[in-house]
Amino acid sequence: MATCDKELDARGLNCPLPILRTKKALNDLTGGQTLRVVATDPGAIKDFQAFAKQTGNELVESGEANGEFTFVLRKKA
Amino acid sequence: MATKKLAIIATKGALDWGYPPFILASTAAALGYDVQIFFTFYGLQLLRKSLNHLKVTSLGNPGMPMPMPMPVLLQALPGMQSFMTSMMKSTMKKKGVASLEDLRSLCIEADVKMIGCQMTVDLFGFSPSDFIPGMELGGAATFFEFAGESDICLFM
Numbered sequence: 001m002a003t004c005d006k007e008l009d010a011r012g013l014n015c016p017l018p019i020l021r022t023k024k025a026l027n028d029l030t031g032g033q034t035l036r037v038v039a040t041d042p043g044a045i046k047d048f049q050a051f052a053k054q055t056g057n058e059l060v061e062s063g064e065a066n067g068e069f070t071f072v073l074r075k076k077a
Numbered sequence: 078m079a080t081k082k083l084a085i086i087a088t089k090g091a092l093d094w095g096y097p098p099f100i101l102a103s104t105a106a107a108l109g110y111d112v113q114i115f116f117t118f119y120g121l122q123l124l125r126k127s128l129n130h131l132k133v134t135s136l137g138n139p140g141m142p143m144p145m146p147m148p149v150l151l152q153a154l155p156g157m158q159s160f161m162t163s164m165m166k167s168t169m170k171k172k173g174v175a176s177l178e179d180l181r182s183l184c185i186e187a188d189v190k191m192i193g194c195q196m197t198v199d200l201f202g203f204s205p206s207d208f209i210p211g212m213e214l215g216g217a218a219t220f221f222e223f224a225g226e227s228d229i230c231l232f233m
Contacts, residue, residue, distance in 0.1 A: 014173040016104040020183050023107035041173070054108045 004072060005033040011040045011068065018044050019051055022073070026057060031077035034060065039069045048073075082111045084224035086232045090119030092131040092162060092177065097233050098123070099180035105229075106187035113227075114184075115220040116212075117194035120233075121201070124193050124208045128177050132162040185211055192219060 008025045010018040018039045025035050037048070045062070048071045052059035061072035083105040087098040098120075102112045116124050122131060135141045135152045144164070151157070169176070175183075184191075195214045198205070205214065224230050 012173045014175070016100050016107075017173070017175050020103055020107050051108065 004036040005029055006035045008035060008037045010037055010044075013039065014041050015043050015047065019047055022048075022051065022071075023055075026073065026075050029075045031075050033075050035073045035075070037071045037073070039071070040067060041069075044069050044071070080109065080111050081105075082223065082227040082229070083113075084220070084227040084230040085112070085114045086220070086230075087114055087116045087120035087123055088118050088233065090122030090131065092128075092133045092165065094233065095123045095128070095131060095177045096180070099177060099184055101231070102189045103180055103183045103187060106184065106189050110228075111223075112184075112187075113190040113192060113220070113223045115192045115194065115215075115224075118197050121193055121197050121203065121208075123177075123181070124191060124212050126207065126209055128181070131177065132158050133165045134158050135161060181209075185209075190223075 006025055006029060008021055010021055013021070018037065018041055022035065022037050025037075029035060041047075045064075048059060048062065048069075051057070052073060056076040058074040058076070059071060060074050061070070063070045083102070085098050085102060087095075089095070098114055102114055105112050122128075133141070135143065135147075135157075136149070141161075166176075191209075191212045192215045193208060193212050195216050197203075198214060
């Protein structure tokens with residue numbers, strides 16, 4: 001697992017909080033930096049794809065293990 | 078690409094009905110939309126400084142899941158509404174659903190513009206000081222100035 005510039009723990013949070021916290025966390029990054037988000041909301045899988053598509057921040061990694069979803073986003077340049 | 082716009086009309090003053098406008102507004106803002114919400118009639122309750130008074134009711138709402146089957150007349154007994162509201166709030170907390178206050182704060186932080194209906198404020202005898210700072214008062218024409226150019230317009 002590559003290191004990211006920032007980590008966000010969104011476990012236990014329900015829609016729309018993981019996305020809102022992600023947006024906030026991305027604000028602290030500069031273009032090209034990466035953010036890893038861990039969430040437990042099953043809706044997050046589709047939501048993160050949709051978020052990436054609409055905001056232009058690239059979803060570089062997306063995985064699931066033990067009921068936890070991990071996403072890595074690269075902030076838009 | 079021009080910024081997309083979402084316009085919402087919020088007309089309900091119940092705890093559960095407060096969620097759709099604030100969830101959609103905050104999410105749209107996170108996706109880069111310009112968002113305005115026009116609060117009219119009972120929707121104005123969502124702009125009160127404290128939201129503690131908001132309740133859910135099962136009356137006239139047969140779709141509300143109940144922990145046990147209960148005749149409607151029993152649901153109308155004094156105290157039932159408060160009881161159901163506290164049950165709903167504790168379930169929401171347990172499931173990681175944000176409080177309405179938190180969602181509203183996130184909307185304000187994300188520059189969602191909130192407009193209170195001037196006519197309803199007068200009708201119900203509210204004072205502007207009953208509402209959160211940052212709320213603007215306006216009428217239908219004010220709303221259309223934004224809604225007329227919106228990509229999405231929702232009535233709730």
